[in-house]
Amino acid sequence: MNAERKDPLVKRLEPWFFISPSLLLLLAVGLYPTIFVLYYSFQNWTMGMGPPVFAGLDNYINALTSSDFLGSLQTSGLFLLITLPVELVLGMAIALALDQTRNRTLRRLVQVLLVVPIATTPSVVGMLVQLMFNTQLGIVNYFGHGVGLNQIDWLGGASAAFGMITATQIWEWTPFVALVLSASLATVPGEIEEVLTLDTESFWARFRYIKLPYMRPGIVASLVFQTIFTIKTFDMIYSIEKGGPGNATETVSLNIERVAFRGFDVGLASAESVLTLVVTILLAQAVVSFLYPDRKGAGG
Numbered sequence: 001m002n003a004e005r006k007d008p009l010v011k012r013l014e015p016w017f018f019i020s021p022s023l024l025l026l027l028a029v030g031l032y033p034t035i036f037v038l039y040y041s042f043q044n045w046t047m048g049m050g051p052p053v054f055a056g057l058d059n060y061i062n063a064l065t066s067s068d069f070l071g072s073l074q075t076s077g078l079f080l081l082i083t084l085p086v087e088l089v090l091g092m093a094i095a096l097a098l099d100q101t102r103n104r105t106l107r108r109l110v111q112v113l114l115v116v117p118i119a120t121t122p123s124v125v126g127m128l129v130q131l132m133f134n135t136q137l138g139i140v141n142y143f144g145h146g147v148g149l150n151q152i153d154w155l156g157g158a159s160a161a162f163g164m165i166t167a168t169q170i171w172e173w174t175p176f177v178a179l180v181l182s183a184s185l186a187t188v189p190g191e192i193e194e195v196l197t198l199d200t201e202s203f204w205a206r207f208r209y210i211k212l213p214y215m216r217p218g219i220v221a222s223l224v225f226q227t228i229f230t231i232k233t234f235d236m237i238y239s240i241e242k243g244g245p246g247n248a249t250e251t252v253s254l255n256i257e258r259v260a261f262r263g264f265d266v267g268l269a270s271a272e273s274v275l276t277l278v279v280t281i282l283l284a285q286a287v288v289s290f291l292y293p294d295r296k297g298a299g300g
Contacts, residue, residue, distance in 0.1 A: 041270035
């Protein structure tokens with residue numbers, strides 16, 4: 001009876017009462033840093049060298065004309081261009097294989113194993129890779145020496161180092177794509193697939209006309225999230241190479257860290273962060289527009 005007699009205003013505000021702690025935390029860790037960065041992107045401020053001074057668009061101009069920043073954007077772009085398609089193809093193959101598996105125990109075991117790379121802290125992953133592929137002490141060269149191979153400098157060359165961080169990124173995040181697509185496949189109605197199976201035995205036909213449409217939301221979600229995760233990847237690369245050798249593995253996140261915390265130029269680093277955010281949003285929007293072209297027409 002008391003619940004039924006609640007004031008209408010109390011009823012409307014009650015959900016906000018329960019979500020307010022999470023909302024406040026989200027604003028504290030998300031909105032405030034964004035406003036902070038946006039503000040200092042228009043300031044000329046070197047930490048420890050006096051108060052900030054308004055600089056207008058100078059930081060953005062300096063960022064867009066900086067060979068270091070543009071080079072790091074190019075490195076991040078190449079990093080994304082390689083890892084994203086590979087993660088999608090491998091993740092889709094794993095998801096389809098799990099969907100075809102009739103052994104529930106095996107499926108659950110594989111799904112649990114897929115969580116391990118995702119749950120492992122990226123910095124720990126980077127440290128393990130660095131230890132495993134160390135030229136002198138790494139276990140990979142140790143076993144290679146055991147079968148008569150010479151020591152290989154896995155992390156010393158620019159191409160080798162970039163290949164190593166790329167392979168590590170693929171290993172760590174392909175399971176995420178596989179689990180998202182596996183969840184999408186679980187939404188396929190069994191009766192529809194059974195009807196099409198009676199009409200044709202072609203796996204390609206069943207995939208194209210039944211499974212792929214149901215997988216499309218999962219594909220979009222995984223590509224958008226992986227675009228964001230890949231561009232902001234920092235701790236794994238820093239743990240392995242710290243951007244080296246030279247600047248071969250200096251992605252945009254490492255460049256911003258170097259400018260802000262080793263060069264102490266907060267204004268320039270903030271402008272680079274804002275530009276990176278804009279690029280990330282545009283890329284994510286491009287993915288959604290490409291896979292949902294009909295929404296562009298609806299929006300117009």
